[in-house]
Amino acid sequence: MPTSPPQLGGPAFWHAETGGPPVLRPGLEGDTTADVCIVGAGFTGLWSAYYLTQAAPGLRVLVVEKDFAGFGASGRNGGWLTGGFAWRHERYLETGDAAGVRAMVRAMAGTVDEVIRVAGAEGIDARICRTAELLVATNPAQLARARAELDHRRAWGEDRLHLIGAAEARARVAVPGALGALVLDGVARVQPALLVRGLARAVEARGVRIVEGTPATAIAPGIVTTPRGRIRAPLILRATEGFTAGLPGHRRDWLPLNSAQIVTEPLPPAVWAAIGWQGYELLGDMAHGYCYGQRTDDGRIVLGARGVPYRMGSRLDTAGRPDARTVAGLVARLHRHFPAARGARIAHAWCGVLGVPRDWCATVGFDAATGIGWAGGYVGVGVSTANLAGRTMADLMLGRDSDLTRLPWVNRRPRRWEPEPLRWLAVRGLYAALRVADRMEDRGQGGTAALARAAMRIAGR
Template structure:
């Protein structure tokens, strides 16, 4: 499939007129109360809540490229408030009520992000929608039902979730061979570049300094060293998510997993009438190599998925450009689920990286001795999770004893990833097994393939 534009960070920036002009870099050595490394959602939300809580704080954010360069400006636009990590893993170091409280706090991020954007006048194309996870074969339908049972078992409000049969799912979106779906209510669609750029402008208005085109070379107690000078600060927050492995000393902290997307030309009204999708639902499936999609403000379809999952040594892409093989895979997923789209042009393709801890469970924390904090490892749920990170880091930095700082992801210790080439071999083996498992299930296997379980054991997924 030929694509008209590849990279240039993401379609979301093309949608708002292109890549923004960078802010000025760090002017030299400066002093601050809090230094934040990374001007994405995590860093910006942290700065926002700190400034709101204590306006006198001197906060400096340093960013290698520009605010929103990373996953914050490239993601699928799912403000889901979802809980995509292992509850059982958190339970090992916590309690059931605490895990349920974390789950509820994550769900509450949807309302909180919408509250702030409305209060601060940020237009990010936010629309409250349902999340529709479809099944197109028997094994996928089994997983849909299992997910529904698990959510109920973990005290999710039954009014927020429902199972649809084939007819009801097709009435929502005319997916080929759909057999059923899980619906989660209370989520939202966003235009991520609009959101992250709006947040950056907002914290600047509050007096936060954002220094772009500034590369961090070292993080240590009391200082952030860059190619433009040093920020001396009593508290430092590392908010680098998928780019964490590029910081000296953090090479094995989180794995940089790749995800990519394509976007169609705007669909004519006649085609939307044929497809449905009138509720603008977030759309995903239960394949092991899963996909994620949305219907955009101007009537396009974005379709995302893994593509080439991992580059050796946690290397990252160049300005969002992705491989032709990945574009072809995503187009195949789109037209398999929605064959009605087969004659549409694909106008833009791009990719980015997300952070993955060794146990695939996100963390946030602050070391009391070094006063170095962190948040991330969201494994693809960063639009909503980063908001909760920002609020939690605010409380940790200010020493507040709140319900947020007692949630089970706070100050959780996770062992590092293995050195290369074991990381590369493990991740690529996992996704190859996932592909084989999907093929077996698509060919008629009634239950989840054992190959998928083997894939999970290899990497601790």
């Protein structure tokens, strides 16, 4: 266990290592107007503002943020810029065809280079490191799942994937018991707080106005209401992701799913010699209740996983504070995968929410009749997906017919989540079943695939 209690809650480590949360920009001061009002200054809102002003430089864009730019998942995530396709490909056949789904796979993969291109052009130093994603299998069931995942994703045109054996996996990162790993090439590690703050500065330089400390309390055609005044705009974008359930009329649209992370103190060279990880790969595992991690520039391990997955009534966490049981579980996972780091102090722990639609698949859309657009439901891969969403939203809001606006995630409207307590039971039951399946697999027991599939069907995944 850590030698001293970690700092719980408050800003994510990413903000803390840059000196803490930024000083708030001025809030809204009375009623105002804009050509476009964007609610939410995370990656989705800021990328949308960036590409809107790139396409139409004279557009008056106002971004409304209840806290500070990057307060939510954009500043609390694991720093994975993957361009990966994390949803069920078949779901998008409901609004497209197989060729369209493959086009979406290609477009998603292209987000890695696009984010890096913009960061370079705008002088954003987000500590970007090109690398690979490594999903380690530590028992035969996980290895079989990795092989099946490889075949499935290749069938849908994902050509950046390959499987490596035990020796190569352990040579890259010495995870005990590794039997192999699924590798996704062409990804990058980022410092998300630096990326989102830099993007905010970049859009301001293009004339976008960002008001902070200004929560939107209602969104209606042509009007965004806040306690500090009303904004009248013919075009409105709801870019609230995991916080969407707090808006009137949207409580059952996207479920706020919780994820938590810990970060160690910088590890000494002897520990890194035992672990390896010289390629700074994004590291996860093939467990049902998977984890995700990265090695930072200054030699820390950041590790995340699900904690309390969902709170009754779509309640949010308190200032990013994870519960002690969640932190203990993350420390146990850290020690299991990296036993050489057992003596390391846990320097920080935090949590946050991400948006989950009923079918667990991301969407982006625009209703021309109301002038209201939306984007989100990324289910954990928002660092890259939000960039594609921003480019797509710019085309949709400007009335452009493009390859992006024809992708099958555009204007999908999955059904809403059930009333409570049904959605609480479904999500909590799903993760309880997945934990049981993981324990069975670790003991070499069969039957886990059927258990996991049944749980996912119940939860709609």
